Amino acid sequence: MAEGARSAVVWFRRDLRVGDQPTFLAAADAADRALALFVLDPALVTPSGGARLTFLYRALRSLDESLGGRLLVVRGDPADVVPRVAAAVDAASVHVAADFGPYGRRRDEAVAKGLADAGRELVRTGSPYAVAPGRVRKDDGQPFRVFTPFRRAWLEHGWREPAETSADTVDWLDPSGGDGGPRAVPIPDDEPVDAELPGASEAAALRQWRAFLSDAVERYGDDRNRPDVEGTSRMSVYLKYGLVHPRTLLADVARQRGRSSEVYRSEIAWRDFYADVLFHRPDSARENYDKAFDALPPASGDDAVAAFDRWREGRTGFPIVDAGMRQLREQAWMHNRVRMITASFLVKDLHLPWWWGARHFMGMLVDGDLASNQHGWQWTAGTGTDAAPYFRVFNPVTQGLRFDPDGDYVRRFVPELRGVPGRAVHTPWELPDGPPTGYPEPMVDHKVERQEALERYERVKAARR
Template sequence: MADSTAVVWFRRDLRVADQPTFLAAADAADRALALFVLDPALLEPSGGARKNFLYGCLRELDDALGGKLLVVKGDPADVVPRVAKAVGASTVHVAADYGPYGRQRDEDTEKALADAGAELVRTGSPYAVAPDRVKNGSGDPFKVFTPFSRAWADHGWRAPADTDASTVTWMDPGKKDGGPRAVQVPADEKIDSELPDPGEKAALDRWSDFLDGGVQGYQTDRDLPAKKGTSGMSPYLKYGCVHPRTMLADLAKRKSSTSASAYRTEIAWREFYADVLFQRPDSARENYDKKFDALPVEYGKDADEAFAAWQEGRTGFPIVDAGMRQLRAEAWMHNRVRMIVASFLVKDLHLPWWWGARHFMQLLVDGDLASNQHGWQWTAGCGTDAAPYFRIFNPITQGERFDPEGEYVRRWVPELAGVQGKAVHQPWKLRDGIPGGYPEPMVEHKVERQEALDRYEKVKAAR
């Protein structure tokens, strides 16, 4: 009797450790085919940094599986059933996807598999607690983070799954008649950004380094962009090179640490935004708070020029320009600075938050739809925060507070490299004037702050 076969379809879970899908596949069949689909619907909107990081993760995963990862290209609803038929698989195993596109893709693929006599089996997800699991006392989803985070922690999560590459007997994909032809992982695109090392090993090494050092000062250092006070784990979480459940298990060993607790809260934010997007998929492109549809925003030639200045890091506000230049150089930006540059775009320039969100998604190596879109809406005031719009970041005082010696600005804005201390945050006040090549401030913050509040009156009137 022939051995039974399953397919393990990798998506946002590019690792071999802590893989519940491996256990499900091993229970269902004697052997399994490892599959990744290069989906044009996801690849085409992605920037070069995210694609290159993905390609590196796929190469590392293929090595971990002994060269047995089959990579195909096309619409998953078409190619996955064809692969399953070619290898005689009756089950295709995945970690559930809760994003708007992923859910529809999986429903379409599930139907196509069923028509072909096979089953899509969902086991686990990219989250410690899957979206739609945590509810309030009335059985409704949470709309505010703090009560969600308490319920999320009370709900808890499973221990990491004990798996490695040997958990499953992997079949050599070879060439199967009637199946889609395997393709090579694409060569990296030419980009100007310097990316972190891809893959599971790099993820676990970075996490280990953070636990050994950075986590101790995380509570205070995470807001200081000149310091390496953050974990750098966001790209690895994006592609599932490590599961948050693994990280939470490690953090649990540091129960008394306030910094470890602060880091757990950041994981909870990621899971909250995933839940919000699951409940309101329209919020990926539209205001979560529909009252903000009444907020006037700028369009036209002047708006386009202002947006270009912001994108290029030539607003004349050093902390904003430093952040935008870091984004281009590293395909990443410090989280505190993300909030500063976002506030400047929507509340000093009065431009649509979705312009900035789209720009971030095009350049960020860790671009995650739920976290990115709802992080932008939190800053723009139209998201889940209860009283948000009056939070208007002053780019000068933010720079002086979180980059008090000006190290971060001098690193990314070489025109100001010779300006010492916090004076770098107001170069227009220098006795000898602004150093050559650096622009004048494009707006006056005090004036634009009031303009933002005046515009908000239209939102209040719509409530």
């Protein structure tokens, strides 16, 4: 680097793209050249499932290629390695998109302190959300607890337009000559994963989005709850890793007309809402948001573990539940309607803790996002903010008949039932000879377990008196 030139660091986290990057603009304003950095943080890598890690590694390879091979990857605690990298290139500032998760906030405060001790600055520009958590509040300054008024305020708040950036927006330092800081590591090899994963690149994200806009968006309002058709955008994994920003999706959807575009906008609002809930209540990642539900006794013991294992394996005897759990294993993804059905079955038919299921999903889902996953589970369990009432218990048979009316989704993921025609696939125990060979009888009587769930709920009502 030329004598007297100013340098900066751009630290990538959940923004693995070169387009629409406010951090690039901030770094270009602050310095003549910048170092592109990604930190393999053991605190995040260790608990991640194989699908998420493989997708991450592939996305990093794609980002490195977009940057002309100039992405520095290091391993370690960011509170230690980021200040050392900044010192190695004499960077006055480190630029990031703000993180609002419980761990991310603690990590960034530690990094900011380490940088400040050396006279450097952590500069936060933008976030992974259309509207950053904490920005949308009620008139009295309190956070929203219910989605519908949050959505109204969120729409009124608005969001910035996508930024015009590319890899050439910043003059990137070449780390190959040695930065003098933490040792660079190669991007790890893929984890052994049987699931079929989507393409992990910014280009793949934009291709998927364009395909949705050209074909499915007009039917989204009607088809999004149908797991038997390609009715969703499949953008959740790309939003998770920041291969596309939600404001890009919102800008494109705004040019569409009709109910479906409004419904899609609401889904982006749900993502921001759950991030906002977690921001204000970080304990809700692991505990009931509604503390009255602490009085609800979950099943426990060996029988509970055995029931959980059957649920995980997709061997419950309820076809729509089993199809969802097997889709999760085969694709590291599950249709959102089926996520609700499988979650309701675990919590209200098997009476198991929602956090057992949430933990399993986070370990399996390629799009596993802490805020959306945990609060989606709490919505179904009835324990969260804006939750479905606890007494609303999804009937897995009627849900299957309504949202997979011809049984195509079940037959795709449950091979034992592929010979069962039409709607009969949802009630194989009613066939003249019972379920086909290899497929189990229902593990519970839904009517009985629904009544049991309602009786257990009486303890929650008593706790509120």
